[in-house]
Amino acid sequence: MASRVERTEPPLVVIAGPTASGKTALAIKLALEFGGEIICADSRTVYKGMDIGTAKPSVEERAGVPHWGLDLVNPDEVFTAADFKRYADEKIVEIRARGHIPFLVGGTGLYIDAVVYDYQFGQMADSVRRHELEQMSLEELHRYCEENNVELPENSQNKRYVIRAIEQNGVNHKRNHEPISTSIIVGIATNRDVLRTRIKHRAEQIFDDGVVEEAKILGKKYGWSSEAMTGNIYPLVRHYLDGAITMQEMQQKFVVLDWRLAKRQVTWLKRNADVQWKTLEEAEHYLSQKLAHYRIS
């Protein structure tokens, strides 16, 4: 009876938020203090070699705290939300088995929700069939759906979603309505102007660190058209290298793209009623209190 608190399974600590909100640094600090291990819920840092452009936590930053979910595949390989969920589920079990606290940290809302609400994904795409479907126009796909009794997705103008609906023979939405047990979900609330400034500064940092060189190497090695290379900065570097835009235009455009990304990330997270929005300082305080019971001595 007396040992009930200590025997409780450590919670899954989820720290979500837009890019450049400071969630990574907070997670590292708390993980160090409370014996945590970090799973990065980020659809871009899973790629090897994309270090500078994705603002992947550096080796120095990672020292002392195990990080999972980084460098899982090459940029020319396919990695999906379902792959991430499988991976993260596994890691959460392993981390807990070590008596540590799992931290799920990132800005990819789909990846986070997939884990937190235990999404059941539909059938994996067949690459040959998908290629065929991609050759069809949106009108043709709509006609195909009508003829084959496939229910259109809500956003029927989105070709990718229509193709996916065809692959699954309808729209698939299996999930839990409550977060998985023992999860604490915190969203990093940011002031608009502050976040904008942070994004701008980080952009300068990314260019100073040599993202152009990194992109050049990646482009040469893996080509520019893989999904991994569609992330914000890399297509811009390509245009810059082609001479289509100047260095200054590339830098400005990158800030715009990163800002829009941040907005979309917040839009996703906002509809999740289980997210507790807190500033960085509030989040640190709140999580420290919550985790005090589980401190590894």
Next chain:
RNA sequence: GCUGGAAUCGUGUAGUGGCAAUCACAGGAGACUGUAAAUCUCCCGCCUUUCGGCUUCGUAGGUUCGAGUCCUACUUCCAGCA
């Protein structure tokens, strides 16, 4: 100083006598379960929840049934010449 050109939404543009506001950028809101930093939708002069109402093409006049469009003057900017 002279000559020519330009002035339209936050920005850049389209509109060459007939309901001004095209396209792009920037901005905003949102959707999104095996590509999610992807992809897609909507809004974007002002007022209005909507229906709708009101205003506007540098400024002031003029011509005309009717002017962003033609004319005159002025202002500002740009280019060329001095």
